[in-house]
Amino acid sequence: MLYAQKSPAEKRRLFRERLDTGRIMRFPGAFNPLSARLIEQKGFEGVYISGAVLSADLGLPDIGLTTLTEVAGRAKQITRMTELPAIVDADTGFGEPMNVARTVQEMEDAGLVGLHIEDQVNPKRCGHLDGKQVVDEHTALQRVRAAVDARRDPNFLIMARTDVRAVDGLQAAVDRAKRLADAGADAIFPEAMASLDEFAAIRAAVDVPLLANMTEFGKSDLFTVQQLADIGMNIVIWPVSLLRLSMGAAVRALDELHATGSLDAKLDEMQHRADLYELIDYEGYNRFDTSIFNFDVAR
The missing domain is CATH 3.20.20.60 (Phosphoenolpyruvate-binding domains)
Structure with missing residues (x-):
């Protein structure tokens, strides 16, 4: 945390x-x-x-x-x-x-x-x-x-x-x-x-x-x-390298959004919300003080 x-x-x-x-x-x-x-x-x-x-x-x-x-x-x-x-x-x-x-x-x-x-x-x-x-x-x-x-x-x-x-x-x-x-x-x-x-x-x-x-x-x-x-x-x-890869993915996503009006086709290329929460350690913050951090992590 x-x-x-x-x-x-x-x-x-x-x-x-x-x-x-x-x-x-x-x-x-x-x-x-x-x-x-x-x-x-x-x-x-x-x-x-x-x-x-x-x-x-x-x-x-x-x-x-x-x-x-x-x-x-x-x-x-x-x-x-x-x-x-x-x-x-x-x-x-x-x-x-x-x-x-x-x-x-x-x-x-x-x-x-x-x-x-x-x-x-x-x-x-x-x-x-x-x-x-x-x-x-x-x-x-x-x-x-x-x-x-x-x-x-x-x-x-x-x-x-x-x-x-x-x-x-x-x-x-x-x-x-x-x-x-x-x-x-x-x-x-x-x-x-x-x-x-x-x-x-x-x-x-x-x-x-x-x-x-x-x-x-x-x-x-x-x-x-x-x-x-x-x-x-x-x-x-x-x-x-990681910046280049990330910016390349962003370019392709924006092109897709511009062309189709949706990013549904890109969902499998995105970091899932649950993986992001794990990386940030939402659960650790939640355990730290439930009187303040009293949210539930979505699964």
């Missing part, structure tokens, strides 16, 4: 323990708090909170228009609704190194187990679009060092994302991944790798955990969890 029972500190400790085992963890992207709870119900290991999804939720493109306050606030709403660890996309840290430091502490306060900071110029753009630009190495390392210095919980994960592969090639990505790890990054997110061999090259270069982004319609092929596990990846995300 209400929010997660685990404290943020406990979530971070358990997440770090699981990460240390080397077993790959699956983090589907939640597009709202309810979908985070569904991810937990279905047995996944974690929840990812995508900057692209948060932008799209506001009707905005993923080009650095969202603010720290907006992202931290929505991330808190999502992560408090699940017992699972949640990692958030913090873009470029919302400014200069001091802003990066504040971002880390805001995300700690929001209950996340970690975040990733990227090395694009500010404002950034989606990692799978053409025309990206990355900052120089000194600036990229400054961001990581500021993030590491700012955290108060040593279990809070500082992940460094590098977009340099699409700009300067694989060897530049390998070199930058090494330097980011040396600067204190707990994990590396190599964005827009073109093949399993490229992921493997990053894996061979650094000893810290690695994240693979399996976003659809991008520059990376869609590898299976097992394929990624076999080359030593530690976390895999599907950042926008």
